[in-house]
């Protein structure tokens with residue numbers, strides 16, 4: 165089955181990224197080529213056949229630029245060089261080239277809201293107020309010990325840090341080693357555009373923009389995301405860089421509403437290709453509290469959120485479809501069941517998502533149904549998790565309460581090494597992995613799944629292939645069915661010549677289905693049980709995808 169040469173639907177002259185499926189790689193956890201325990205670019209190159217077989221069109225690579233790794237690369241000290249832990253610039257060029265041979269484009273992760281404090285710009289900026297780089301960052305006068313205001317950083321502590329040399333505070337929304345860049349400064353913006361254009365020349369396929377909704381901060385008014393100048397900056401950025409080539413650009417925007425998403429992803433291409441928003445992800449936390457404050461999963465709300473985004477963006481914007489990334493717990497451990505129904509529920513979640521309108525993202529290991537972990541505290545590595553643990557201990561939370569939150573939400577759940585086979589370290593590395601391998605690798609691994617037609621991997625492969633062959637996945641209009649049903653998520657997607665019907669049971673028990681048996685012209689194209697015939701009842705986590713035309 166050739167998934168590549170036929171992927172451009174003849175009647176669809178839309179942008180390539182509307183038909184694409186993007187695979188996210190967290191490089192340090194994907195494949196280690198030299199036994200130092202850390203994944204690297206040569207490791208990725210060695211897995212391109214696997215990715216081509218899965219059928220993906222592009223790789224979103226989490227940051228590989230030079231970095232002190234305070235936040236695993238989201239603290240960049242040189243935007244135009246590769247961190248030696250991942251390889252060299254030559255390796256990066258090789259990856260772009262080799263991926264191209266597999267019809268896979270490389271999407272770089274641009275961290276433009278902040279740099280590392282070890283970046284040359286910041287090293288200069290903190291020397292004196294007169295230094296030409298001083299204004300590349302966000303400074304406020306003050307006295308030591310008297311903070312400009314009470315704003316907090318995402319990874320704990322104040323958002324302000326005192327620098328005695330200049331007798332000023334700098335602003336950081338993330339760790340103290342991630343000073344915020346000052347987008348109000350046109351020289352900084354120009355410098356960023358030059359850097360991006362340099363990467364475009366190297367042949368990258370696009371960019372993912374880290375916390376892009378936070379670049380237009382106004383700390384004096386305590387504004388972090390969606391600042392007044394945000395879309396002005398984005399339009400300039402797009403004009404000066406992205407619009408020069410046929411790229412995909414995706415903006416991470418935690419605070420996007422559908423109205424804002426239409427600005428980001430306006431079909432006139434004035435800003436970005438698509439938005440990557442989290443409304444469906446944030447449902448299992450207590451409203452107004454932190455993600456660690458766990459709330460039950462609200463299924464009816466999930467349906468409402470997906471349906472609203474599908475309906476309101478249709479024809480007016482473009483969304484990303486995802487369950488997972490490197491910041492989120494594993495979806496099968498969250499909305500699925502990672503024990504007795506792991507296979508069924510992982511496939512159900514894939515079928516539900518991949519029938520929707522938008523560009524699907526598969527996060528490494530999701531296609532295998534990789535799960536969350538429960539480690540001892542000393543085995544966690546993520547700065548957010550480590551800080552949270554200390555902070556909550558000091559606030560008097562019990563250890564078991566804290567661990568319950570960490571098991572459910574720690575970013576390290578997503579960052580355990582990729583499980584390639586049942587050999588040493590799951591085939592990830594010959595050395596000691598930087599983060600422990602999930603002990604379930606003996607059962608859950610790529611080698612066991614690629615050749616198995618019934619595996620989760622094969623289900624993803626099939627869904628990816630179907631999207632390329634059938635325009636209805638891209639342009640079909642969404643309609644929610646059974647809106648009041650408390651167990652089932654069902655919808656159709658319809659265009660002039662095709663119709664898709666998706667029905668999913670989100671629970672671990674058999675439930676009745678009020679839908680009519682689909683007519684004979686509706687072919688069952690994907691399901692997660694054998695003998696899927698009558699629709700009257702759906703078994704635990706049962707999912708069906710039917711296609712007509």
Ligand code: TEU
Pocket residue numbers: 235238239275318338374375418455490491548575
């Ligand atoms: O994440 C943005 C972000 O807001 C997260 O820090 C989020 O608050 C947290 O992960 C939820 O627990 C992006 C990157 O995806 C993340 O890995 C970086 O740490 C962060 O930006 C800073 O660059």
Ligand code: CA
Pocket residue numbers: 196197198199200201202203204249
């Ligand atoms: Ca390595």
